[in-house]
Amino acid sequence: MTTLLESDEHKSLREAVSAFARSHPRATAPAESRHFWQEAGKLGYIGVSLPEAYGGGGGGVTELSLVLEEMGAAGNPLLMMIVSPAICGTVIARFGTEEQKRTWLPGIADGTRLMAFGITEPDAGSNSHRITTTARRDAATGDWLLTGRKVFISGVDIADATLIVGRTEDARTGKLKPCLFIVPRDTPGFERRQLDMELHATEKQFELTLDDVRLPADALVGDEDAGLLQLFAGLNPERIMTAAFGIGIGRYALARALDYARERTVWKTPIGAHQAIAHPLAQAHIDLELSRLMTQKAAHLYDAGDDMGAGEAANMAKYAAGEACVKAVDQAVHTLGGNGLTREFGLATLITAARVARIAPVSREMILNYVSHQTLGLPKSY
Template sequence: MSTVLETPELTALRAAVSALGKRHAGSGTPRDYDRAGLWSEAAKLGYLGVNLPTEYGGGGGGIAELSLVLEELGAAGCPLLMMVVSPAICGTVIARFGTDDQKQQWLPGLADGTLTMAFGITEPDAGSNSHRITTTARRDPSTGDWLLTGRKVFISGVDIADATLIVGRTEDSRTGRLKPCLFIVPRDAPGFQRSQIDMELAAHEKQFELTLDDVRLPAEALVGDEDAGLLQLFAGLNPERIMTAAFAIGMGRYALTKAISYAQTRQVWKEPIGSHQAIAHPLAQAHIELELARLMMQKAAALYDAGDDLGAGEAANMAKYAAAEACVKAVDQSVHTLGGNGLTREYGLASLITAARVARIAPVSREMILNFISHQSLGLPKSY
C-alpha cells in the first residue's frame, strides 16, 4: 500500500518487508510469531539498520525507511517494538553524536541485529516532565570516571539489550544547574539492577524498573558533548515519536484487515454484513484516518531526514497523536465488527484493545502533545 510520497525504492522496500512479515506471521496472532527469528532475518536483510550509515554496515537511509519497515511488520501482525528503541533512538543518537570509538563499537551490531540497546529516560517521580529527572552523574575526581545514581521505570527490553542508553543529568559548573546527558550503561555494570514490571499488556518485550546505585562508567561512556543537553536528547525523541506512529499505524492496519475480511464473508441475512452501511462506513472512516496519520508520519520523517529538527519536532508530535487516535479507533471498530468473535484468541484482536492504548500514552501522552502544539505552534501561554 504505497503512497504518492514514496519513491520506487521505498515502494519496493514496502513490498519486500510486507512479504517478510506475512511469512513470519502466517495465520497466527501478534502474540504468536517468533520474535527472535523475525529479528534475525530482518537484520540479515538489512531492514533493522536501514537508517544507519553505510560505513558502519547500515543502509544509509533514514527514519523514512525505518518507519516504513516497522509499519509493514505491524500491518502483517508481527511488530518489532525494539526497532523504536535500538536502531531509531539509540542508533540515531550514536550516529549523530557518538565518538568514533562508540560508532565502531555499537553501530555495526545495531545494524546487523547482533547488538541491541535499550533506552532509559522515564522516572517514577518525573513522568512527562523531563526537567524533573533526578538520575545524576558525577565525576570521580581521582579517576575521571562517571558515577550514575537514580531510578528509571517502564524501560522496554532491558533483558534482551546489551546496554541501555541512560538519560542522566550533570551539574553545570558555571550555573550549578542540572543539564541532561546521555550515557551508555552495559547490562552487566555493577550496581545496575532491573526488576520486571507486571504488565497486563501481552507483548514480547517486557517492561522494567531500573536502579542505578553508583554505577561506575569510564569517561568514554558519555555520548556526545556534555554541554549539548536537549539537542542530543531530542535527536532521539523525535525519531521515537515517528516510530511510535508507525507502530500504531501498522497495528491499526492489521486490525482493519481482519475486520474487512470478516465483513466480506460473515453472512447473517442475505448479504455479507459488510454490505450494510452501519458496518461499512465506520471501517471506511477508520481507513481514512489511518491514511491521514501516515501522511503526517511521512512528513515528519522527511523533515527529520532533511535535518530540520525544529519542523520535525512539531510534525513528529502531530504524527504520533494522529496515529494513536486512528489506531485506537481502528482496533475498537474492528473488534466491534466481529462482535463476540472479536474477543476470542482465534482472531487476534482482543489483545490489541490494550496494546492500542500504548500509543496514546507512550512515549508521551496525547495531552502533552496538545500542550506542545498549543504552546509551540499556536503561541498560546502555558498553564504550568
C-alpha cells in the same frame, strides 16, 4: 499501500518488507519475536536508517518507519525497532565517538545487538526536566558515577546495554544538563526489576536502579554540555516510529475486520454491505491514511535536518496515529462481535497494545500542550 510521497525505491522497500513479514507467523512468544528480529536484521531491515560505513543501509527515519509500519500491518510490530535503531542508533550515529560507532552500530544494524533506552522516572514522566538520575565525575579516576531510578524501560533483559539519560548540574544556573551514557547490561550496581504488566507483548517492561554505577569516561555519548540537542535527536525519531507502530497495528486490525465483514453473512447479506458496519471501517481507513501522511512528512523533515519542523510534525503524527490506531482496533473488535475477543482472530490482545501508541512515549495531552504553545503561540498553564 503506497502514497504519492514515496519514491520507487521506497515502494520497492515497502513491498519487500511486507512480503517478508507476511511470510512469518505472528509472533506471540519472545522466542518467535527474537527469531523474526534476527531474520529482519540479516536482510538489512533493522539497520536501514544507519550509516553504510557501520553496516547500515544508509537511509533515514523515513525508511525505518516504513519498515516498522509494514511489519505491524503483517501482525508483527517490533517495539524494539523504536528503541534500538531509531533512538539509540540515531543518537550514537550523530553524536557518538568513532569507537562507540564501531562498537555498537554494526551490531544494532544487523540485529545481533540491541540497546534499550532509559529516560522515564517515577517522578519524571512527561516532565523530563525533573530527571534526578545524577552523573558525577570521580576526580581521582575520571570515571562517571550514575545514581538514580528509571521505570517503564522496554527490553532491558534482551538488550546488551541501555542508553541512560542522566543529568549533571550547572553550578551557575542549577538547571538540568541532560547527558547520555551507554550502560552495559551486567555493569555492577545496575539492577532491573520486571514490572507486572497486563499488556500482552513479547517485550517486557522494567524498573531500573542505578546505585553508584561506575562507568569509564568513554561511556558518555556526545558532549556533556550539548544539553537538549542530543536528547531530542533521539526523541523525535521515537515519536515518528511510534506513529508508524500505531499505523501498522491499525492496518492489521482493519484488514482482519474487512475480511470478516466481507465473509460474515446475516440474513443472506454480508454484514459489510450495511452502512452501520461499512462507514466506521471507512472512517478508520481515512484516519489511518491521514496519520500516515503526517508521519511521512515528519520523517522527511527529520531526514532533511529540519529539527524544529520535525519536532512539530513528529508530535502531530504521533497524536494522529495513536488516535487512529485505537479507533481502528476498537472498530475491528466491534465488527467481529464476540469473535473479536477470541484467540482465533487475534484482535483482543491489540486492545491494550493500541493504547501504547496513544500514551507513550508522550501522552496526547502533552502533545496538545506542545501544539498549543509552540505552534499556536498560546500561553502555558504550567
